Amino acid sequence: MTDAPDLARAQEVLASQPFSALLGARLTAFGGGEAQLELDIRDNLRQQNGFLHGGVLAYAADNTLTFAAAAVTGTRLLTAGFTIDYLRPAEGELLRAHAQVVRSGRSRVVCRCDLMVVDGQGAERLCAVAQGTISII
DSSP: OOOOOOHHHHHHHHHHHHHHHHOOOOOEEEEEEEEEEEEEEEEGGTTTTTSSOHHHHHHHHHHHHHHHHHHHHOSSSEHHHHHEEEOOOSSSEEEEEEEEEEEEEESSEEEEEEEEEEEETEEEEEEEEEEEEEEEE
16 A cells, blocks of 8 residues: 555654755645645745745745655655746745645656745735656655
8 A cells, every 4th residue: 555654754754854944844734645834934035026935935846745745655755847837926924835646656646736825814825836746766
């Protein structure tokens, strides 16, 4: 079947990634072919116009896509590729990325991810979407 970890183990895997720790990323949901990652939007993560940097959005998409795949297949995964479409500038206090498995095969998993910014009142606003292919190694 699968060696998919539970939320606590998946959080340990995220915590072991130095770049994720640097960004302050948190895995807030994991299981059933879905994953959710959050990070606080800080000034040192913004670009020159004051919006969250696109590289941070791409990081969140990449990692969340892979964690969604891990929720089905287990932890031996690598991103084969992904695309991201930036829909609007990311302005808010929190970035929330939610990914889900579209199809899981023997060697690859296809996932999609919605990236939202959350304002101080808790309102979400979609700022980017991504789709990726994750290789099972």
